[in-house]
Every structure is written in structure tokens, then in C-alpha cells.
Amino acid sequence: MTDSSPTLQQVLEQARTAAYQYMVNGERSGLGWDEETTANVMLVEVHPLVHVVPFTRNQEGGDKRLNDGGAGVGADWLWWWVGQDGTSFGMIVQAKRLKKDKEQWTIDFGYKSGKQWQDLHATADALKVAPSYALYLGPPNYRKPVECGVKDHPSDYEQCDRCIRKSVSFYP
Template sequence: MTNSSPTLQQVLEQARNAAYRYMVKGENSGLDWDEETTTNLMLVEVPPLVKVIPFTRLQEGGDKRLKELGAGVGADWLWWWVGDDGTSFGMLVQAKRLKKDKNEAWLIDFGYKSGKQWQDLHATANALQVAPSYALYLGSPNYRKPVECGVKNHSSDYEQCERCIRKSVSFYPSVLADGIGVEPEVAYGQSIPLESLADPQADTETPNAQEWTFGLTPELKEFMTTEAAGVPQAVAKQLVSRARERRSLQFGIAMEETLTRDDQISEDFVFQSLPPDRGHLPAPYFLQILRGLRRTPPGYVLNALNGDSAVGLDTANLAGLVVVSAGSFN
């Protein structure tokens, strides 16, 4: 880092490096590593340019709908990405680590507690009308052997591959996690490195996904096929593109309808109607992800940016709030 203000990508890279060092030390020492510590080590690297507000107690006036929906107490962090023009994207993030059994078989336990944790994540995300997502902590490249990043002529020394190192902390839309707990290599391949998540110039769509245009409105098609207008749009595009990629590999035709929604938190959605296409996925992926994209951030995000309490969140169901404001990096 220099004395000049770092870029957002540099701050995210610094956070990933902290997580990476911890995971490598855990592997080398034999003491292992865990999701909660990895998250904490990442988040202590991002202030003051990124607001991090941990929740330690129930705030008066919290969102009672979360309790009414039966959401359990969890360690999920609510992330909001806020653009210069106010456009914002909200995502509820649950951490999952890659494990290996004695036979070196991979496991990412998306179905933890017989699916109760997955249900709680979605109940809370539904109440807040944000995109449920996973932060995948994947360990060092050597820990992941023999699976690598897929680059041609891959180095035999995995820890010399920058692409593999970047994958150590990646994000993944939860709509894709249903039913693939026994195939975590699929999640690894489709996950998005932390530094790439907020890059408006990132190439988000595979050729298969680009061809899957059935049911897209002109507005949505333009959104998916042009460079992201800002950081929040980039994060939303990255996540929904992964869902489109999975959908493009499935058979079946989407319904020629659109879905609308009545949001009691904010009616300021960027997309007021979205295709209901879901294929063999557990939910309509456009709706589940892009409902998090708003023209303005919720009041509790504005409060956080102003240094005030994030009133309006039931903190018993969240570990805390992370607000990434693009304006902080100008």
C-alpha cells in the first residue's frame, strides 16, 4: 500500500491476503482454520474505507419479520455495495469452508444441520429482500490439489499460480448450492474471487450463458450484455451470470411471464419485473439475486454511512453489516 488512497480492488485483495495467510498457517501447523476467524481477519483489513459494523446485541426497534419467519440466530453478514449515484446492491453472506476427508474427497457442507442453516439464510434474505450468497473459504492451492483453476499449462507448483491464490476467498450465489454438496468442485469452478466480484470490467458471461436469452426483457438483456455501470451493478451481474451459466446447461423452456413483487422495505428496485425462469434450480434466480439491486440504499445503510446506528435490522439474526461505498475510493 502507498500513502495514496487505495482502490477497492486493492482493499479487497488485502482482505483476501489476510485470510489466505491464516488458512496457510492453519494447514501447515496442523491446527486447522475456521470460518469465523477467517471472516474476522478479512474484515479487520477493510476499514476505514469500508464500514464494518458488528452486531453484539438485539437493538430496540429491530425487524420483527425475521423472527416471525422463524429465522435462527446465525453468523451471516449483510453486505451492501453502494455506487456513486446511490445505486446499491444487498447480499446476505454465509461463510462456508472447503473440507477434505481422509480420502482427500472434497466437501462444502451446504446442507449443514439437515438444511436448517440454508433455510435460515433464505428466510432472512427474503425478509430483507437481498441476494442470499456464500463466501467460500477454499484454503491454499496445495490444499485443493488435484483440483486447480483450469488455466492452460498450469504450473505443477499450485502456490505459484496467482489465479489459484485469488480463488482462496470466493463468492457464490446460494441458489446454485442446492443439491451439489457432494460435488463441491462445481461450486469451486463457478465461484467468483473476492477481488473480481466488484470489477465492472470483469467478463461475467460464458458463451453458453450469452446464448440463454429466452424471456429476457430488453432492459434486462441490456444489463446483462453491457459493461456494468458501477460497482453494485458489477456484483449483481457476477452473481446472476453464474446462475445463468448453470441454467444454460439445463434442458427445458422458461415460462413467458415476469414476476413482480411487493417489497415492504423499499420499492426502489432497479428491475420492477423479472423473468420467472428457474429450470431445475430451487428458486427463480433472476428474482432471488436482482431483488438486491436498488436505485437507493435502505435507510439503515444510509445511517451506517453517516456513523449512526443501523436501526431497522434484527441483529439477533446477523453477525453484522458491511457497507462498501464506491465514493470512499475516489
């Protein structure tokens, strides 16, 4: 009997493909795409092989009503990979979206004057997991004129598999 379960790589590729398709459809519709929905689309695809613990907005950013200033976890979700032998690896993830304003491209790593970064790293230290960013860079035509560097790059960036794969990246 063979195990027909997908591999972790296959599941993560499926998640990236779903997020990519959502971003493409958002661009084509003129409605755009947002960070939270892109994350949800991706996380739905990894279940149940990858265990996901999403955080609420108050958990992520903190609750200002609390006496201690309401420190948050600084992350959107916690991922756990558990091997068949019980070995596990955790990763706490903050999602970020590439934003374009005319010719200015930004990813806001300094959100809330750096508080989110500090919270992310403090939580990672406390949980003994790797802090990471999920970067939603958008479909290739969104990132134009930046290409992947393939020789003889196609003029239609959506025809370049390497450019497509870069639509979702992780930054430790």
C-alpha cells in the same frame, strides 16, 4: 487533488490476500484454519470502505429458547456497498469452509437439515438483499490435485496466481 482511497476491487483483493495468508500459515503450522477466524480476518481488511454488520451465533442460528423455534438469519454477516451517489447494494453472507476427509471433499450447504439455507433465503427476501456464500477453499496445496486449468501448470500450486485467487470465492 486526487482521491488516494483504494477501490472496492483493491479492498476485496486485500481481504482475500489476508484470508489466504491466514489459511497458508494455518496449514504450515499444522494447526489448520477455521471458518470463523478466516471470516474475521477478511472483514477486518474491508473496513471502512465496505460496511459490515456481523451477526452473533444466536442471531445467525437462532435461539432455541424462543417460542417460535428461534429462527435465525442464517448468515455470518451483512455487507453494504454504498456508492458516492447514494446507490447501495446489500449482500447477506454465510461462510463455508471446504473440508477434506481422505478423498472426500465437502461444503455443508445442508447444515442443520437445510434450516440455515432456509433462514438465509428468508432473511435475504425480507431485507431485499442478495443471499451469498463465502467459500473458503484453502490454499492451493490444500486443494491438490485440483488445479485451475492453466496450461503448463506449475508443480508447486502455491506459485499459481489463479489457484491462489480461488482460495476465497463467493457463490450467490
